[in-house]
Amino acid sequence: MAVTEQQQQAFIGKHLAEAQVAVELQDEDMVLNIGPQHPATHGTLRVVVKLDGERVVAADPVIGYMHRGYEKLTEYRSYPQVTTLINRIDWLSSFANEVPFIHAGEQIMGIEAPPRAVYIRTVLTELSRIATFLLFLGEMGAQVGAITPVFYGFRDREYVLNLIEAATGGRFHPNFNRIGGLKDDVPAGWIAETRRMMDKVFESCDTFENLLEGNEIFLARTKGIGIIPGDVGKGYGVSGSNLRASGVDWDLRRDAPYLAYPEVDFKVWTHPGGDSWSRYWVRLQETREAARIVVDLLDRLPSGPVMAKVPRIIKVPPGESWVRVENPLGEMGYYVVSKGATGPFRVKIRSASFSNVSILPWLLKGVYVPDLITILASLYFILGDIDR
Amino acid sequence: MPDDDLTDAEEPAAAEEPAAADEPAAEEPAILPEHVGMLAKLQADLGDALVEAVSNHGDLVVRVRNDAWHAAALAARSRLDCEYLSFISGIDWTSRPDPPNWDPDAPSSPVQPKEVTYGAAGSDGRFQVFAVVESTDDKIQVILKTDVDEADPHVASWTDVYPGADWHERECWEMFGVRFDGHPSLRHIYLPGEFEGHPLRKDFPLLSREVKPWPGLVDVEAMPGGAGEEAGDETAEAVAEGGE
Numbered sequence: 205m206a207v208t209e210q211q212q213q214a215f216i217g218k219h220l221a222e223a224q225v226a227v228e229l230q231d232e233d234m235v236l237n238i239g240p241q242h243p244a245t246h247g248t249l250r251v252v253v254k255l256d257g258e259r260v261v262a263a264d265p266v267i268g269y270m271h272r273g274y275e276k277l278t279e280y281r282s283y284p285q286v287t288t289l290i291n292r293i294d295w296l297s298s299f300a301n302e303v304p305f306i307h308a309g310e311q312i313m314g315i316e317a318p319p320r321a322v323y324i325r326t327v328l329t330e331l332s333r334i335a336t337f338l339l340f341l342g343e344m345g346a347q348v349g350a351i352t353p354v355f356y357g358f359r360d361r362e363y364v365l366n367l368i369e370a371a372t373g374g375r376f377h378p379n380f381n382r383i384g385g386l387k388d389d390v391p392a393g394w395i396a397e398t399r400r401m402m403d404k405v406f407e408s409c410d411t412f413e414n415l416l417e418g419n420e421i422f423l424a425r426t427k428g429i430g431i432i433p434g435d436v437g438k439g440y441g442v443s444g445s446n447l448r449a450s451g452v453d454w455d456l457r458r459d460a461p462y463l464a465y466p467e468v469d470f471k472v473w474t475h476p477g478g479d480s481w482s483r484y485w486v487r488l489q490e491t492r493e494a495a496r497i498v499v500d501l502l503d504r505l506p507s508g509p510v511m512a513k514v515p516r517i518i519k520v521p522p523g524e525s526w527v528r529v530e531n532p533l534g535e536m537g538y539y540v541v542s543k544g545a546t547g548p549f550r551v552k553i554r555s556a557s558f559s560n561v562s563i564l565p566w567l568l569k570g571v572y573v574p575d576l577i578t579i580l581a582s583l584y585f586i587l588g589d590i591d592r
Numbered sequence: 593m594p595d596d597d598l599t600d601a602e603e604p605a606a607a608e609e610p611a612a613a614d615e616p617a618a619e620e621p622a623i624l625p626e627h628v629g630m631l632a633k634l635q636a637d638l639g640d641a642l643v644e645a646v647s648n649h650g651d652l653v654v655r656v657r658n659d660a661w662h663a664a665a666l667a668a669r670s671r672l673d674c675e676y677l678s679f680i681s682g683i684d685w686t687s688r689p690d691p692p693n694w695d696p697d698a699p700s701s702p703v704q705p706k707e708v709t710y711g712a713a714g715s716d717g718r719f720q721v722f723a724v725v726e727s728t729d730d731k732i733q734v735i736l737k738t739d740v741d742e743a744d745p746h747v748a749s750w751t752d753v754y755p756g757a758d759w760h761e762r763e764c765w766e767m768f769g770v771r772f773d774g775h776p777s778l779r780h781i782y783l784p785g786e787f788e789g790h791p792l793r794k795d796f797p798l799l800s801r802e803v804k805p806w807p808g809l810v811d812v813e814a815m816p817g818g819a820g821e822e823a824g825d826e827t828a829e830a831v832a833e834g835g836e
Contacts, residue, residue: 268784271782279798436755524649545702
């Protein structure tokens with residue numbers, strides 16, 4: 205059957221009209237700018253998201269608002285001065301930050317800290333972990349709309365910060381590590397006080413469990429949201445509790461032993477879920493585990509000096525060393541290159557949050573805007589740790 | 593009492609120093625037994641593109657040819673099961689030029705030696721890119737290094753092997769000016785878009801230090817009462833010693 209010209213044009217015209225309707229109905233993608241100043245981002249993280257309705261089509265985190273150029277600054281400072289800087293990378297667990305850098309220096313110099321110093325370092329690292337995670341447990345509730353936990357979080361963290369302050373003199377920036385040991389021994393009565401506080405930490409973990417795990421809203425907002433498969437997480441360099449919550453059984457405290465961890469028997473908690481809930485759950489268990497480690501170490505604290513014999517002027521011989529440890533936020537490492545001067549030649553700072561956040565463009569694709577906030581909260585990053 | 597301690601501490605350390613400097617030099621060519629197998633697997637894939645390998649403080653450091661950088665990532669990922677990317681970064685091995693108003697005797701800032709030396713596994717020139725990959729199952733890690741041409745610094749991108757390489761390469765490009773061929777969008781990550789220069793290159797001046805020398809211990813005012821004055825002098829001397 206022959207098709208007349210008229211029929212042909214009618215056919216084309218109809219399709220054109222339909223196409224026109226489809227174009228009119230199609231939403232334009234909206235670009236939403238979250239941050240840099242936003243309560244959900246713990247600082248100055250900006251996320252530019254492209255939305256189709258309530259759904260995120262593409263996300264681009266913009267970082268660098270807090271870039272302080274620490275890698276450059278370390279090249280102009282001596283080793284003891286560098287610890288002051290690296291205290292401010294992850295400011296919630298500053299003590300844990302110092303340890304790998306000091307280790308790198310000690311490794312190149314061939315110095316070992318005395319056993320008591322090693323044990324106290326381990327205790328203080330675990331206390332930093334508890335302080336960081338208690339705040340997380342509070343924040344996590346706050347981000348899904350539960351206001352109560354955040355007050356408990358801040359209150360209970362203060363118990364631990366008081367201990368850190370009593371031992372080091374600084375709540376947030378202890379600057380307590382020296383190449384070869386510690387600045388001071390712990391004060392009298394500190395050990396008994398720490399034991400007492402660890403009981404409170406166990407109690408507050410139970411409180412958070414009761415407050416959050418029975419809360420239907422909390423479950424609905426976190427279960428099955430923001431799933432990171434283990435393989436994807438590894439490719440992006442996601443580490444620490446975030447990776448363990450994706451079922452990857454990997455903890456540097458056990459797998460690359462440092463400090464006094466080989467002498468402690470502790471459990472590495474994992475969860476196969478990979479969602480926001482698993483990240484919360486793993487951190488809750490790790491808070492308890494950290495408190496157990498502290499109590500265990502305090503029972504066996506060796507006596508003796510806290511400082512090895514080191515030259516008054518720290519000069520690190522030429523060499524390079526890569527030291528990475530399990531910080532509260534994940535794998536933190538320093539690649540220290542020395543050319544024999546009083547200061548490092550180059551320090552590469554591998555911070556956990558940088559890699560943890562780099563997965564966001566992948567992770568946020570397809571999530572709803574309100575979930576975006578809980579995902580950010582559950583990844584738990586510190587801006588200083590991203591921007592350095 | 594504190595004085596005694598200090599002098600005690602200094603003597604043995606001074607005696608040890610040359611020994612400590614000799615040791616790594618003697619150990620360096622040795623590959624630790626646990627690294628032999630790993631190295632053999634990499635060698636099988638990379639062949640003569642693997643330039644040098646050493647064990648450095650318990651880590652395997654492998655230097656590959658620039659054109660084999662991508663193959664090295666694939667080899668580490670498939671042969672050694674290193675699925676976890678720790679970081680990618682760069683280093684500039686040249687020494688820092690002195691700022692214009694620099695007084696070499698002033699103890700204001702740690703002085704780096706002027707001669708250019710290279711670290712573990714050596715280097716051909718000024719720039720190097722290095723990365724750490726780890727296997728979370730086998731609990732091993734490899735440090736990979738490659739030399740980068742000074743006039744035209746570029747190397748293959750790892751973004752198709754490790755998605756996390758994206759941000760690390762952007763940072764390395766920004767800080768050292770090393771181009772990563774095949775990277776989807778090499779743009780600034782930390783610094784504003786209009787920023788010029790590559791801050792972590794050694795010839796990029798730290799402006800605050802150009803304007804004012806490092807206000808270190810020498811600026812500390814003496815404590816009233818004499819005792820502090822003494823301590824102040826001591827520290828100033830100590831810093832001067834260290835600065836030599």
